[in-house]
Each structure stands twice: as C-alpha cells, then as structure tokens.
Amino acid sequence: MTQSRPFSEVIERVRRAGLRPTRQRLALARLLFQGGDRHVTAEQLHGEAKSADIPVSLATVYNTLHQFTGAGLLREVVVEPGRSYFDTNIDDHHHFYYEDSGQLQDIPGEEIRLAELPNAPEGTHVDRVDVIIRVRDDG
Known part of the structure; x- marks a missing residue:
C-alpha cells in the first residue's frame, strides 16, 4: 500500500505554476490554501507563519506572495495605495x-x-x- 506524501497537493500546485517548491514556499502555500478561498495581507500571513513556528521574514512573505501572484496562484487586490490583499480565488x-x-x-x-x-x-x-x-x- 502506498501512502500519499503529506501536502502533495500543495507541492504539485506550486510545481504546476512553474515555481520551485522550496520549504518556505510550501509552508506559506499550506497556510494560504489549506482552508478554502480567502483574502490575506502580507502582514496577516507573516503573523500566521510566526504562530505556526515557521521561520520566515516579512520580506520573504512579500516576495513569495508576489511570486505566487505572478505565477497565477493568487490575485492581488489593491484597495488603496499601500494596502493590498492577496486572494486565493483566482x-x-x-x-x-x-x-x-x-x-x-x-x-x-x-x-x-x-x-x-x-x-x-x-x-x-x-x-x-x-x-x-x-x-x-x-x-
């Protein structure tokens, strides 16, 4: 009997988008995509990562969100200058x-x-x- 690798869906989603599935990308992708569609700011995601003991800087969170957006995994919603949300519903x-x-x-x-x-x-x-x-x- 074969067992599926944990988080294999997240790994495949990142790979299909043309991104290398690094540990930090996968950890952030799990937080983003594990609970259905949502809107999140970089600061909110960084806070969730810290609460989950994922060692990641705010700059890395921003970079990853923009990489995911560029790869078509997220949509950026700019509600006013300097305030953006990232939407998992594309x-x-x-x-x-x-x-x-x-x-x-x-x-x-x-x-x-x-x-x-x-x-x-x-x-x-x-x-x-x-x-x-x-x-x-x-x-």
Missing part, C-alpha cells in the same frame, strides 16, 4: 470592501454588469476588470 469575481473593518467579500463575476468599456490604448488589451465596491456600516 476565478473572475469582484469585491465588497468594508472600509470600517478592512475586510473583503467576494462578489461573483456574473453579478456585475458593465455596459461598456473604453477602447484599450493602442498596443494593449484589457486583461481583466476589477470592481471594488466600498461599503460602510450603517450607524
């Missing part, structure tokens, strides 16, 4: 941004209808459209 969708709490909530892509987009500048094409609807608590 399907077509948009977001509610709760300004009071700083939380993001997914909006399925088909729930947003855009009537018309401007023509892309010459020599470019529209890659994707990100809609962020900012909401505040009533009160």
